[in-house]
Amino acid sequence: MRMKIVRVSVSILALAGAAQAQATWKLTETLRIGGAETGPLAFVYTKSIEADAKGRILILDRKTQDIRVFAPDGKLVRVIGRVGSGPGEFRDAEGIVIVPDGTLWVRDAANARFSLFNAEGGFQASWTMKFCWSQGEWSPQPDKKGRIIDRDCVPSRSRESRNVVLAYHTDKSRVDTLGRMPVCGEAGLNEAGTWITRTARSDSYQVIPFAARSSEALGPEGALWCVPNSSRYVILHLLTGAKDTIRIARRAPKVPVTPAERDSIIAGFESKGPSGLDFSRIPREKPAIDRLTVDDQGRLWVHRTTTTGALAFDIFSANGRVIATAAMNGCRTSVWQPFVVRGDNAYTVCYDEDDVQYITRFQVTRGP
Numbered sequence: 001m002r003m004k005i006v007r008v009s010v011s012i013l014a015l016a017g018a019a020q021a022q023a024t025w026k027l028t029e030t031l032r033i034g035g036a037e038t039g040p041l042a043f044v045y046t047k048s049i050e051a052d053a054k055g056r057i058l059i060l061d062r063k064t065q066d067i068r069v070f071a072p073d074g075k076l077v078r079v080i081g082r083v084g085s086g087p088g089e090f091r092d093a094e095g096i097v098i099v100p101d102g103t104l105w106v107r108d109a110a111n112a113r114f115s116l117f118n119a120e121g122g123f124q125a126s127w128t129m130k131f132c133w134s135q136g137e138w139s140p141q142p143d144k145k146g147r148i149i150d151r152d153c154v155p156s157r158s159r160e161s162r163n164v165v166l167a168y169h170t171d172k173s174r175v176d177t178l179g180r181m182p183v184c185g186e187a188g189l190n191e192a193g194t195w196i197t198r199t200a201r202s203d204s205y206q207v208i209p210f211a212a213r214s215s216e217a218l219g220p221e222g223a224l225w226c227v228p229n230s231s232r233y234v235i236l237h238l239l240t241g242a243k244d245t246i247r248i249a250r251r252a253p254k255v256p257v258t259p260a261e262r263d264s265i266i267a268g269f270e271s272k273g274p275s276g277l278d279f280s281r282i283p284r285e286k287p288a289i290d291r292l293t294v295d296d297q298g299r300l301w302v303h304r305t306t307t308t309g310a311l312a313f314d315i316f317s318a319n320g321r322v323i324a325t326a327a328m329n330g331c332r333t334s335v336w337q338p339f340v341v342r343g344d345n346a347y348t349v350c351y352d353e354d355d356v357q358y359i360t361r362f363q364v365t366r367g368p
Helices: 259-269
Strands: 003-009 012-017 023-034 046-051 057-061 066-070 076-080 093-098 104-108 113-117 123-128 147-155 161-169 175-180 194-198 203-207 215-218 224-227 234-238 244-250 291-294 300-305 311-316 322-328 339-342 345-351 357-366
Touching (some): 057 093, 147 215, 224 291
Antiparallel strands (some): 003 012, 066 076, 104 113, 113 123, 194 203
16 A cells, blocks of 8 residues: 655645654553452443553543552552542543553543542542533643643634643643644544434434544643545644644545444344434444554554455655554454553453453564
């Protein structure tokens, strides 16, 4: 496949690089946690995964509203939090992040606050915050200045909120507004990829599997990596106020949705009776890009599905230079599951043959 990186300045296009050397990184499974029916090794709705400086793995389960901490060998160390509104409790924890000083931050929109814990899981403090919305999955980026880069909205003079990129100072002294959130995505694309059922009482929304949509990920400097339309391998690097925009374009092979996958989707939606959904809207081909992830070094990981069904990654530097490709074999996962890279390890959720979740650690070996 041929790849090009283009820098766009106003209306001038300039080729930033021709054919570039591309290494192959290897992802080797080194640990599995979970698979149990009950107890701390049973994961129902894994919301977020983190790893600390000691290699301990922290897993947030939305169902139980707790964070389970495991040693590098997979043994349970402790459980942090529980359902509630008291100190150190969560009502709807959306994600976790560990900042450079080792403090664990938990975003809890339902309780309108951040909860902070020390490296050993002890509750430290709450920071009340008026969030605009529940993000569903909180994926911020700590930066080198001791801040947490995030997105939310602030009121404007017209009384309408505007989406912005924020920086929370980890000493809880203030919140900086870095600029307006760049717009990512084609108008109407996400609605076109959704089954909408309207009734007199309410509206329901179901994402159409494999439908084209926009995708985005924040970088540690507040820039936005954006896929305007996942049916095409085009990625933009957007930064408010910047004159240049990096554009990565690639010719991606077409990967068909198999009859077995289509039948499985229909069976799932019809398991409780006729759904009334228009299954002809399921695409014939899978997206060129599944999702984006930014690792702890600011590198961009582009998730895509290969023609063999394996999960593959294209890895780029923070300035859009292609670094490597990698493949994750033997892990059946979902585009909606967490995927994080911390140091020399990657972590995600895999499913066994019975669709039971377990957390998997992969060692990242960087090859030539």
